[in-house]
Amino acid sequence: MAKTAPHWSAALAKALPRDTVSTAPTTLAAHAGDSWFASHLPEAVVFADCAATVAATLRFASAKGIPVTARGAGKGYVGGCVPACGGIVVSTERLNRIVEIHKADGVAVVQPGVITGQLQEAVRKLGLFYPPDPASLKDNFLGGNVSTNAGGPRCLKYGVTRNYVLGLQVALADGSLVRVGGRTHKNKTGFDLVGIFAGSEGMLGIITEITLKLIAHPPTRSAISAVFNSPRQAAKAVQSLILSGIGVAALEVADSFTLAAARARLGDSVVPKGKAHLLSEIDGTETAVADAIETAEAIVAEHGATHITSAHGDAGCEKLWSLRREFSASLKATGLTKLNEDITVPRSRLVDMFTFGATLQKKHGIAVACFGHAGDGNIHTNIMADFTQPGVKKTTDIMLDELFDQVLAWGGTISGEHGIGIAKKKWWPRAASPELRTLHATVKNALDPQGILNPGKFLG
Ligand SMILES: Cc1cc2nc3c(=O)[nH]c(=O)nc-3n(C[C@H](O)[C@H](O)[C@H](O)COP(=O)(O)OP(=O)(O)OC[C@H]3O[C@@H](n4cnc5c(N)ncnc54)[C@H](O)[C@@H]3O)c2cc1C
Structure with missing residues (x-):
């Protein structure tokens, strides 16, 4: 049954440029999930056409206490862009312009909705290289990559997305626009605020422009x-x-x-x-x-x-x-459900990790497939389950607990590149000390005191 539009949607549409707000059921449904299993309908979707529209949306939402969730291409693997508490989804798909590529400065300025692969092709024509290469690069957006601090195979030599972000324009929860960092390859002016927003999974602000470092393309x-x-x-x-x-x-x-x-x-x-x-x-x-x-x-x-x-x-x-x-795709084609965990272990534990995967499989009778970025210790550990069988959900829950406990005991991490989102919310308290969780809450409260930015994720 179609949901009625929220009582505030007409006022939102009035506060923003024409044709930017939709409450059409098909649009809401298309913005409810990502590449993981969670899904929740938003009440309205804003197709932002410029930074000012994002800022105006946040001003409106903060005045009324409405949740706002930023969305890139929806290719995330942890439910990060799922509007878990409803409210407004800010789609960045219309913010898809490469603003500048400056060869001599080794800099690209892009809007957050630019597809990663498109930037790579554009800079390649000039003999330049933007190395971060998540496997989803032909579809995902650079704004999503920055917000998840995405990795990929080449990160072994070249580093993760954060290592290429020189500057950001961010719309804060109260609707103010701020620029952090800049366009120089080095910058030690004030705190590393670029690093606070990179990887923040849309919970501290909405990125409206990104300045990226480019390097020479290897011959x-x-x-x-x-x-x-x-x-x-x-x-x-x-x-x-x-x-x-x-x-x-x-x-x-x-x-x-x-x-x-x-x-x-x-x-x-x-x-x-x-x-x-x-x-x-x-x-x-x-x-x-x-x-x-x-x-x-x-x-x-x-x-x-x-x-x-x-x-x-x-x-x-x-x-x-x-x-x-x-x-x-081959693992998916087995017909089993693939629970893809992007755990990362210290590299000295690689052999132990493969052995542990085999042990888990033997102990619980459910297949474990491991592949991925071994050079970084970032092994995609896929529990391959047939959820039509009784008791399998309970068993996979136990397997995930055992997997994460072991990885943490080795000094590893529960996510190397996908983030925490909703998918790994359960294990956040195990992965982060009480002091670290308090520090995260302090940063979150300072930047988003009402908690309107992407609520329902690992910070609550
Ligand atoms: C087939 C496949 C392969 C993949 N391979 C990799 C891989 O190799 N490496 C890797 O790291 N990931 C990989 N991923 C996961 C995923 O593609 C990345 O997490 C990617 O960065 C998500 O980008 P997106 O544009 O789809 O973001 P979304 O899924 O739309 O959003 C991701 C998060 O970023 C936030 N966000 C998005 N845009 C903004 C913005 N402008 N401002 C603030 N917050 C924002 C959202 O709120 C959400 O929390 C893969 C996914 C798939 C489906």
């Missing part, structure tokens, strides 16, 4: 794909590759369940035989990359790789990466 790249008889061998090869000093840009590992799922979907000829797969990329000048690939081949062979393939240049590397990019 060339090569990649190496290796197959091992065990994840243990692959994990050991990861350590050796990193410690060799050849400057690997990415190091991705997949376990046997993931490879079996890929074989079932893509065929045996596409997925080499073996129980663990390692993909590594190296970029730089022609000679440096050629030397490094030779060293990398020797290292993986030393660690028992049974099958090694190398590729040079964009086309060849992309062919090797195409298998890695299929892992997530």
